[in-house]
Amino acid sequence: MAAEGGLSELRRGVLGPCVLALLEARPRFGLELVRALAAADGLLTSAGTVYPLLNRLRDAGLVTSQWQDDEGERARRYYYLTDEGKNSLAAFRADWARFSATVGGVLNHTYMPDGACEKGLPR
């Protein structure tokens, strides 16, 4: 398995919850979100993919968008987290905590799928 290919799939899977998490803090416009995600190392390889993702989240009812035209500022489309989005994010957080612990355990040999727990003894 190519490491980059696997990482790319993983990145793709977690990008949505990461967007929801960023919007949980406050509403953001597109470029703002892109920059925040790009700042997280390795999370975003292609800025343009954020927009189709936002549209997908919007269609799923997890985010909503609204144009804001503040004086002295250019008109921007801000994205907000909906209640459904909040619930989805909470559920993902719980799943992710278990999932990442399991994956970490397997990768670090602290957890074996057959029930054994032998740190440092790969099978």
Next chain:
Amino acid sequence: MSSTALDHPLVRGYLHELGVALLAVPVAQARELREQITAHLEEALPPGAGDREVAAALSQLGSPADLAAEAQAAGGAPSRVPAAALGWTWLTRVRRRTWIAAVLAVLLAAAGAKAADRYLSAGPLQFNNGADWWFSQDARREAIVTAGTTTQSTTPIRSGQLQGYVISIFNPTDVTQTILGDASGPSIGWDNPGGPSEHIAVSRSSTHIPSGSAGQSLAGNIRFTLPVSVPPLQSRLVRVLWTSVLCLSKGETQGIDQLYLRVRVGWFTRTEIIPQQAWYLAGPSKGQPNWRHCI
């Protein structure tokens, strides 16, 4: 140097490529994404951004093809997908002759379905009120009873002899109906009042039954045969003969009031049940029945 970032040739080229790539995406979705990418570039690039800066921003966005693929993966049925994208290019390679044949086949099928519907929806032949016993001795001795729209004609049974009647039937539909012969009714073999042996024949032309005389008087002029076609809105005479082998005691009667015909309408053959006047035979006209012919 350009006045706004969107005027930069690299940006214009990128947006053009994006527009082409988004042809495979539903219109509303494509428009929205293009608007988002445009706003992104407008915001990310300062007016008069240099080539290197613009190229870096476009590189960060990803290729138009990747964006379009991502948008397509986001869902929604493609509304204007080029044939090539769906593997439909074979359609353009189909020969003209094949297209013509296919169109003709479709037209023929449609015409066939229409004709079939016309045949299947055509109503049955109808009793046209003209009716009489076929033989003069039966006609002379008939007793007619009419109650409302129902007419019953009763004549003495002549056991062991040929008896019968003739009626006029009318085709009220707009399709030709061809009478092929008799069809068994619910009581098989008893579709005439005298017994199971039934002989049906139809006149080849439209004729009225002369009033006051038995059907047999037509025999010299009219040819009865089978099968016979009844064109739309025309009538024919149907002759029904049988040998009376049924034995009826004195005062006993036996009759029918429906005619069962095998009829072909277009491509379909069916049984038509034609309500008609009631034909009855009455038990013995003279003394005891002729038991030798009884069944």
